[in-house]
Amino acid sequence: MKKQVLVLGGNFGGLTAAIALKKALHGDVDVTVMSDRDYFLYNPSLIWLPFGLRTRDDITFKVGPTFEAAGVEFVQKAAAKIEPELNRVVDVDGVIHPYDYLVIATGTVNDWDRVPGVKENAGTIVTLADAEDSGRRWREFLNDPGDIVIGATQGASCFGAAYEYLFNVSYQLRKAGIKKQVKLTYVTAEPYLGHFGIDGMPTGEFMVDMFMKKESITGITNMAMEYVSKDAVKLADGRELPFKYAMVVPPFLGIDAVRSCDTISNAAGFVPVRDTYQTKTYDNVYAVGLAAAVQVPWTTPVAVGVPKTGFPTEIQAHVAAANISSQIAGLVPTREKPFAEIPALCVMDAGNNGIMLLGDHMLKPRRAAMLIPGPQNHAIKVGLEKYFLWKSRTGRVNLP
Ligand SMILES: Cc1cc2nc3c(=O)[nH]c(=O)nc-3n(C[C@H](O)[C@H](O)[C@H](O)COP(=O)(O)OP(=O)(O)OC[C@H]3O[C@@H](n4cnc5c(N)ncnc54)[C@H](O)[C@@H]3O)c2cc1C
Incomplete structure (x- = not known):
């Protein structure tokens, strides 16, 4: 049989x-x-x-x-x-x-229950339906702009997507000519910027910090969220971050x-x-x-x-x-x-820029790890998209 x-x-x-x-x-x-x-x-x-x-x-x-x-x-x-x-x-x-x-x-x-209100009031981009909903909210925002909060809650793991979205938002704000009037804040459970859920990479914290400063983004690390209301994110330290648009990655x-x-x-x-x-x-x-x-x-x-x-x-x-x-x-x-021993290989997009992460192991200890910043990474990300869709559609799963 x-x-x-x-x-x-x-x-x-x-x-x-x-x-x-x-x-x-x-x-x-x-x-x-x-x-x-x-x-x-x-x-x-x-x-x-x-x-x-x-x-x-x-x-x-x-x-x-x-x-x-x-x-x-x-x-x-x-x-x-x-x-x-x-x-x-x-x-x-x-x-x-x-x-x-x-x-x-x-x-x-x-896991929508970890931080009440994320689903209803912020939305996310994890599934196709989530991303389409975030698109509807984005179009509404463009008609009535204000502050933006992008975040990853306590227990989240998909930090790369949160960073990519943050920098793409910043890029889109500039393209729409409203970058200067919008306060953009990133809230994360990560203990430091560029932790990425893999305990960082050499120069990662410095590089993300530099990108954030260049884009005038405020970063709040080591932070849990209590809830998201219709127009504000309530942080565990009592602060409230008002927003007209938000995107939060849940656990x-x-x-x-x-x-x-x-x-x-x-x-x-x-x-x-x-x-x-x-x-x-x-x-x-x-x-x-x-x-x-x-x-x-x-x-x-x-x-x-x-x-x-x-x-x-x-x-x-x-x-x-x-x-x-x-x-x-x-x-x-x-x-x-x-x-932990699978190589780390990821390209993070930033709209017209990006960072490539390379490491011999996903998790520490690593013998080799580096970050390569630069606009070529946006082109690589687009190329990878076309390649993976082609490879998967044609069933060529033995290709790298
Ligand atoms: C916004 C975002 C950005 C990302 N960016 C990157 C990136 O840049 N690079 C990268 O390497 N990774 C990235 N990832 C991660 C990547 O998408 C995942 O690693 C990958 O999707 C994992 O594949 P999977 O097959 O385990 O799960 P999935 O891709 O989630 O597939 C799950 C499958 O299970 C099916 N399914 C669900 N429920 C049932 C059920 N009850 N019965 C039968 N089938 C079911 C679904 O329909 C789907 O076919 C990103 C993820 C997100 C959300």
């Missing part, structure tokens, strides 16, 4: 794991991807969508044809329940999907189906994994990307999470695919790549 592999989620992690596995084993395995949506989203470009620089169509593609061309079955359905002791997943319609091997690549949901949780399966997930709904990306509890269940838990290796006065970006997600997906191939061949899974 052919082994059945079920992959939950069809974006960076799910698409990569499913197609890599099918490419490795061809007809010797049946791979099915189940995802609640029928499109791939290139999340890094959400920072541009609110300004009308990208549309939904620019940064998405339908995954059905991609999976069909790769010989992977695609089911558009949300997983509702994972039952690892029975080797099956139940979808929202109650249909049972049995598996021999399961890969969980279901990403996250926003994340695992999706409900994962969070409710307590034999595989932690309290926040993330899946603790071994270095093989097998879950701690089941040899045949894997988790990659945002869905996988990462131990936060520091203690900060205000809680700061670790960002799980696209590059490590793809590496984890390849490791999981290689290990499932081994298991199907009757071997012990031996491929290992701890999250």
